Amino acid sequence: MLIRNPADLVPSEITPRGVFDNRREFLKAAAGTTLGLALQPMSDAFAAEKLAAATKSPFSTEEKPTAYKDVTGYNNFYEFGTDKSDPAEHAHTLRTRPWTISVEGLVKQAKTFAIDDLIKLVPLEERIYRMRCVEGWSMVIPWLGLPLATLLKQVEPLGAAKYVEFISAADPKTMPGVSSRVLDWPYIEGLRLDEAQHPLSILAVGLYGEVLPNQNGAPLRLVVPWKYGFKSGKSIVKIRLVEREPQTSWVKANAREYGFYSNVNPEVDHPRWSQATERRIGEFIKRKTLPFNGYADQVGKLYAGMDLKKYY
């Protein structure tokens, strides 16, 4: 696989999704499968609904995005099973319309948004972010979304609000994994209010220019790029502003292994495996993991004076 130095890539040079899909298919074709067969699945893939053109963002990385096929085929979304191929296989049962997101709790003006209104609230932005999973692999994903702060402003948080809680859908009829007890459902995540209001935190409604595929957390998910992937709740139905630190699903499952903060940190290992390096999907040699997943300049000051070994 071709690994380029990010410095010599400009955004316009980033390989568009179609070409990405093509590349692997062509490799296959070159390897002897018939060209006709190899290209067949692409027509289906292109059926996904396009989203209105999004504005570019200075927060985007210039690294090469991970192939669409991998971004949408290798997911942790336990509501659809614990294997990373399960979500792509089973998430088609999820119904994302009608869908509402209620924003409530310690706010001046609690509101419930229909997903289609939320998408039109402000022009969508493209954010090409690194995503680092707690399991030791990473991707680069071109998200489409809006800043979480924009939504929070709509409801006017009260002074007493210190944390934000994100509650995901948990419908046993459409989410087969919910009937298993791996986690305490619904999936709950949380951020400190200042983390939630940070301009890097977004609510994503799409990726690669298209409506978010179900397996990636449709119709609306959180993306907090400096934290391990599990902090970014998927298929969110409720956002609550609260006074105390929310009890998140992973903290409840194992507080010693998964902290509330869970900032990407090469210095603080998971008790059972190292976090010093990561495997970028599509690459052979492992990379060094960067503090705050490479976003230290933007978010480091949120944690000034905090012992990050204690608040892991």
Added chain:
Amino acid sequence: MVWPVVYNPTQRQLSALKTLLFLVCLLPLARLGWGLWSDQLGANPIEFITRSLGTWTLNFLLITLTVSPLRKLTGWHWLLRLRRMLGLFAFFYVMLHLTTYLWLDQFFDWTAIVKDILKRPFITVGMSAFVLLVPLAATSNHAMIRRIGGRRWQQLHRSIYVIAIFAVVHYWWLVKKDVTLPALYAVLLALLLGMRALWREQERRQQLAHVSPLAKKRGKVIPIAARQ
């Protein structure tokens, strides 16, 4: 307890069976090779390979442990003659599994590897299982059995029980949250080991029951037959 089907292969049939088994044991590796070449191992092929090799190591350990109970249940004593190959395949797959770890996971960074082995419990038990397997593989030919003596050889090879337990613990400790599969392996292993313990106990009782009352009075030590 003898299986209704009495089957005793001739020497030629047994050789053919062995060759066939040998090829079948290579299938998991062939599947990985094919999957890699045709790009069908998913988004993270290296993880897939490491895990698949680990799974097959564990499978071969359990299959090896199944031979002796299966022989007892069926009365097919020749099954024992396939056991060494199965055990050696467990060793073959763990060597590959270890190689993927040393190479594709750690890139031969020896200080990091030593630290990892000491620090991470699942690596520690995995490594222990591997280290314990080495003497078993090394003493798997007739010359070695003769050299160290059948009885000591048997004692040595009983460490396979510990190795298998370590292997399941290794699996249990490495999964993130869903322990369904390691639990399944734990149940299978418990059955395989439990059967042995049960049979052993039955055998001991039988032996005791057959001892003449006179011998008991004199306080003679009753030797228990060595088990395979």
